Amino acid sequence: MTTEMKSQPVYWKSLEELRQDSRRTVSDRDEFAEPLPWKRASPVMPAADGHSRRDFLTLMGFTLGAAGCSRATTQHALPFVTAPEDLTPGVPNWYASTCGGCSTSCSVLVKVRDGRPIKIEGNAEAPLFGGGTCATGQATVLSLYDGARLKGPLWRGAPAAWQEIDERIESHLRATMARRGRVALLSGTITSPTTRDLIARWSQHYDRFQHVVHDPVSYAGIRRAHQTCFNRAVIPHYRFDRAAMIVGVEADFLGTWLSPVEFTAQYARRRRPAASMAHHVQFESTMTLTGANADVRHALAPSEIGRLVLSLLDRVEQRDRSRVDPPYSIPASALDAIANRLRSHRGESLVVCGVQDEAVQTIVAGLNDVLGNVGRTFGLSPSSLQKQGDEGEVAALIAAMRRGEIDALILYGVNPAYDHPDSDAFLEGLARVPLSVSFADRVDETAAHVHAVCPDHHYLEAWGDAEPVTGVFSLMQPAINPLFDTRAAPGSLLKWLGEPSNWRNELRSYWQRNLFPLQSAERDFDAFWDSRVQAGFLRVPVPPQPSPAFVGDLDAAVNRIREDAHAASRGADEYELHLYETVALRDGRNANNPWLQELPDPISRLTWGHGLAIAPAAADRLGVRDGEIVTLIADAHRVDVPIWRQPGQSANTVSIAFGYGRTHAGPVGNGVGVNAVPLLRQKSGRRSRVVRLEKTGRSTTLAATQTHHSTEGRPVVREATLKSFLGGVGEHGAAAESLPSLWAEHQPGSHTWGLAIDLNACTGCSACVVACQAENNVPVVGKEEVGRSREMHWIRIDRYYQGAEAAPDVLFQPVMCQHCANAPCETVCPVLATVHSADGINEQVYNRCIGTRYCENNCPYKVRRFNWFRYANNPRFDFNMNSALGTMVLNPDVVVRSRGVMEKCSLCVQRIQAGKTAAALSGKAIVDGQIQTACQQACPAKAIVFGDAQDPRSAFARLRQSPRHYHLLDELGTRPGVGYLTKIRNREA
């Protein structure tokens, strides 16, 4: 009561009087003898505000209220004997770190609750990535609790002690060194400067040491080309935010290419509907996230890309250098238009290309040079260090291995037996290596064949650092003690080097030696170190260099491309093969992550597998339906894959995704889909891979979360052209006709929460879906149940096609509970299990729900999800919720729902309450942006904005005033709390 006294003094002379008073408030239907936490701080809410039951339900509806449902998650809790002083039970700690999901090395914050990392969020302060994350990054926290991880080191497949293994390895290395044998380290891209430094010391220590970098999806072509063109073997640091004209060629830079989170943030900044809105043209062979967002998209076969870039160069240079005809599938007029736009945006245009062919990349570099983009949108310094692989060196290493020249091989963060095209050759070579060591965290396809497996930490258990872009450093710190008997891989390298120091000290001293001097903010290193560990990043000024002159030989490149163009021949019954990464699984290293397996692909909407994308017309020619299995014959290699008819697919190209067909990923990932990598194996000399398809007559079910792809002409996703929007032509936002209400309005509480979703910013990347799943303990239900349309995601991203099958427009629309003020679901629930809170939230009270599903039927947005079975602790659903280890990822603030109850988006009510309480206890009002929903926080494009409609200054309230703002199915009069902003296309009509 003390704080209450601060606010408005309540004097009492006797206990009786006090008691009576409290009893009176009870009779005034303020059920709580003690005021709820936020009630104390009057500045926020006057204590007179007498709806405490509603607020109580708001607070507890999704958590304590549903405790009755939470039988499933009982765990053995032990009190701290001596509590760590920096840990308050129930209050999360946040640690800055660096995402280990892929080599992009985004800066993240790790939410640690009672000692358990339970959520990954983008680090908004850090440079480059803008505070968002990708779906993979969001899911990495679940991989920490992956039961398939090794519990300790293995020697020849059998558990062994670290000491024993170290002795064996060290003795072997000593012997190798003694007879000057060759030691090789085959790693993935290593962005950690300290680790690179450590490896450098290995090469000093062993004079015949060799470090080879293998990226499953190589970017080596770019680096080779830039070596010849600019004498810099680097990948540029692309700046889409500086580009008014973006041309993407077979580069899914919003979804999977190089640094998607960073690029999405840049892209979104430049795509705001204003005069400065960038124009985006995409050329690609299958429909990708990036193509789906482009203003103009052209489908073309991989073999045409050479001719495409040449004809672009010709038109930009306005001279017929290449003397090739433009690709048959693209009208010359379109190319002229694009070239003109490029020329009219010299220095603020950007051409990116994902094809790893040196000649093509040379032309692209030439284009950017001619357009004066080098050093502006096409930065060579700073440059990206996120991909360093070189398949040439890998091939050489494999050859050496097969010749038996390698005496010791260390595998770090690679799985060539799965993701190298020539995996057979690799395994053959591996068999000839006297000592092979892998740092794999599980017995994967490669680790199954090595002598020693020395499991690395999960990145949330480890110290580390990263330098994704030169001059930008990011730190990684452990958020939890290692769950198993694992050891940081660099630590092992250090140990085998015979160094006494440990990995953390190594890291610290590297930063002291190399980075501390580069900054001037901190004088004392310890202070510097602490501040950096706390912030998670360090940016050091990169000395500005004049952008290098272009010294590449364009004509040579032209000739090579023309040769290839002639070489590229395709029979009538043949198709060109194109392989790509999906947003969810990427190169497949996270294949055992159920969240990613169940994440619907933004384009195909498929979960738990992939299909062979083929143009609908071609499918009709072949007479195949979705799910029908065909045999794909590429040279010697045959593989059976189900058909998936993909609108916008290049006519004679079939595309298939990497990342599937794992055999040693773990129970979740094994045997999902087929491994496409071996298809990359090919006879030399032919650039475009040509395959044939044979019908098998068999077919399988593909689990898609969306089976109807047209809006049926309904205005669910509104769009307009930039011109008409700027000119104020036509209706973009809501036809805001306010019909008279039949009954009196309810008095709103002190807030009216809601979301505004900018359909123009949303790229469909699906990070929000996984973020929501992690935040709200959304269960994974598996392929069979998704196939029955029973996925549980609280937020889904509807994807609609529009226009011609061959070249459709794509529309994305994130849909979660719309929190209608006049909610149809509430009216029909017989037991008041879903009601409206005073601050505008449509609440679902799990422990009151009896599961009539009437609300589901009456919800026009179909956002309600029903627990058809018990999804937790049920062997039938053996995913993360069926093991003590997996359930460690659950968010204690959100109950695990029991069987037979309805659930849906709660607007992250637990976050709202945390924010309210924090504000109240600090005695201040809630500031806009202080509370963020999980989907909003994860969004790299900042497409989702949460806020209080009653706060006119809030970003949310302002967006509701936007001329683009409208409500989904407005005509039904549900008055949703969630609104959408019309999508704007920067093109004529």
Next chain:
Amino acid sequence: MSRTRLVATFSDADAVCDAVRRLRARGVRVDDVYSPYPVHGLDRAMGLRRSRLPLVTFLGGAFGAVGALAMQFYMAVFDWPLNVGGKPPNSTLAFVPITFELTVLSAGLLTAGAFLLRSRLMPGAQAATFAGRATEDAFVLVLRCGRDSTCDEGEATRLLFESGVRRIEEIRA
């Protein structure tokens, strides 16, 4: 002192109606008539008053209606108003169906109950001993004779035979 009852058995509804009319014309009070099915017109002939059950039905219905409305108002408006679909706590129209159902329920149950009580029908109750085959195919007329009654036994018997009685028994009690 002796009071006798005449139990006259007929085989035909018309005959018993006729008998009742004749007897009442002579001012003989007919105790009751037991029949296998409701003989139309007989109750009028016997001069039975119209039942007051409809009143019970009305009261029962009124009670149900008021009770149901009161319950719903109390729960939804006074005791715990909630924002359900933006509708006002007092969504009177929505209360109508349940009010109607409870009206019918209470009216029906009370009517049936009142009928059973008034007719002394209840588990374990005994049927009139002299009803005999009245539940099968006989029509039994019972009238009381005695000093107090206006009925002269001989005359009553004569009237009964005139209207075609099949058998007459005398019960002394």
Next chain:
Amino acid sequence: MLDTQWESVARVGGDHSRPARDTWVEGSPALNEISDDIARPLSARPSAGWYGCLAASTTALAVGVGCVTYQIATGIGTWGLNKTVGWAFDITNFVFWIGIGHAGTLISAILLLLRQRWRMSINRSAEAMTIFAVMCAALFPLIHMGRPWMAFWVVPYPNWRGPLWVNFRSPLLWDVFAINTYLTISLVFWYLGMIPDFATLRDRAAAGIKKRIYSLLSLGWDGSQRTWSRYETTCVLLAGLATPLVISVHSIVSMDFATSILPGWHATIFPPYFVAGAVYSGFGMVLLLLIITRRVMGLERYITVQHLDRMAKVTLLTGSLVAFSYSSEFLSAWYGGHADERFVFVNRATGPYAWAFWTMVLCNVCVPQLLWLRRIRSSPAALLPISILINVGMWFERFVIIVTSLHRSYLPSSWVMYYPTSIEIGTLIGSFGLFFTCFLLFIRLLPMIATWEIKGLVGAHGAESPQESHV
């Protein structure tokens, strides 16, 4: 000696009863013969036919019990429902059975008020049918819940959760009250109707357990004229209550859909449309049951072709009302001009569930047209298949309304298909098992024809006399 005399007398009584316009009882039997005929099934050893039917229906019942047990143990997921289609077989069956029930009340209450004498020999079994149908119906809202063991939460009772009441705006809650009222009133009406017959049975039975049971059930009924007169008043009052009740019940059931926001559900025509459909399907079921029963139990004499003919006429009438409702639905969808609404009806007739829609049209619109022919109306052999088709059609009507409206509603991204599972089909079979098992036991254990009413019908010479008016 005496008995023979009695008989002759009764005959005389019977003979000079002038023949009614329609003979509702063939060869006007003596009163005690009537009781003999009707009481016979209760004492006689049941026929092989009866045993056969019982075996079949109990098997079906067992299937249902198995399916429901499995479903409750495992989860509603054992049904084919999904994120878009939240109701399908469950509520279809519910509405179907409720509809069946309505014919019983209509016959016993409304026809009583209209003084339709032909109802007398069928109302008892029709009422029984009502009660069993409502039992089957009530089963489905119960088991369709995600947590059936919490079903009692639909009752507004003060409880330790604090003042946690129910939502009086929810049509589902209206259902709860409507169905319970309907079941209660029907039971009361049914039982009251049987009291005089229990008395008859009591007096026929030799001393023993049977006699004790009957005397308990007959509540000491002795056929006193005073009681009779109150009795008839009560019956009329209850009939007067049951008539609006029966209309309200199916109107409320229809409001589950009509008050929703879903195109294809949200229609003001639903209440009358559903009531007509209910009576239609109900009469179909009565026909089916009686055509079989009169044969199996040898009661052709009391349930005559005349009865069948009348019921067929009612069926034809209500069938036409249903057909009219179909067309008016399409008309308003087209005339209303709401795009989504239009789509739902186009999708109904041409979409993936068109086969169900056209089955419905065939059974509910085309088939009943045959009933214009007197030859068909008066031929049990022809009426039997028709009555079956009518029930098939009415089941599909509910399926079409529920599933085709749900599976493709506002947002095309959520359009899905629904396919029933074996569990759902087994549950439907089980409900039929329950229904027929109950009915078969009924015709064995209780007088399936109102004896006293038939006696009144046969014995009352003054049938047409004005005295009847104040029944």
